Amino acid sequence: MLTRKQHELLRFIQVRLEESGISPSFEEMKEALDLKSKSGVHRLISALEERGFIRRLPNRARALEVLRQPEDATSKPAKPASAKEITSRAPAIGRPANDVIEIPLHGRIAAGVPIEALEGQSSLPVPAALLGSGDHYALEVSGDSMVEAGILDGDFALVKRTTTARDGEIVVALIRGEEATLKYLRREDGMVRLDPANAAYEPQIYGPDEVEVQGKLAGLLRRYH
Structure with missing residues (x-):
């Protein structure tokens, strides 16, 4: 009983x-x-x-x-x-977990060599259950450097807007104000290291003033054709 x-x-x-x-x-x-x-x-x-x-x-x-x-x-x-x-x-969490919301879709982001993250007017319907609190946007993944983290070419990365992240988190990193990439964030010896999740790719190392965190990975959407 x-x-x-x-x-x-x-x-x-x-x-x-x-x-x-x-x-x-x-x-x-x-x-x-x-x-x-x-x-x-x-x-x-x-x-x-x-x-x-x-x-x-x-x-x-x-x-x-x-x-x-x-x-x-x-x-x-x-x-x-x-x-x-x-x-x-239950505490109010905004929309019901089984609701679908529209979040901005801002072009493509590289999971390999950095490419420009295009600003666009498109939106992506996302189940609210995949998102927590905060402001989110989506980027379409291009490349295969994060495959060992389960992030594949053509996936949609759901990103929580933030300018801070801890070591080991997967972030959207804006490099020199021009290019954006999706990588693991590491800090060592006063530098910023962006690590891929694919043994075929080398880490990218930049000065702390060259990298700006624009969000961290909150989830993924994958379409099967």
Whole structure:
């Protein structure tokens, strides 16, 4: 038999999966259940997993699968009483996760030798579930230097606008104010190194005043023809 909080969390996860196909984040679960910290969510998740109600999908972030419902699932839970109540307690994140939004599509960006990132008036429809908070734009990938990171020629890179990034993050780097490329960002010995994810390509090294971060990779879209 589940505790009330375990029952609430299981129901909340199930509703989110039915609505969007994506598990709620730990922050969303914390807010929805009025918990003081994410550690409480971790304990509830572990308890549900041990009892065989859910399982975590390997190698995927925020991936939970509901395996079964408790025997009293047909009875009215004490709190919340309905899916509407459950979802209303989740934090507002802008658009619904299963909505589609239009983001600017700014030409092509090199995943090999840097090329100009063209400014354009086009837009790209993107499932809102692929984007977090913040302002985003898309660039079509050209080249194969990031294939070992799963980024292929013709993919659409979904980029969160930012001027800062940590070492090891994949960024859109504007080089000398003219050319843009998609690479891993590294800093060493006062220089900026842009690393490919393809052994056939060499790292690119620039002075700190030659490289400007214009965003970091938030997701990918791929079309199959």
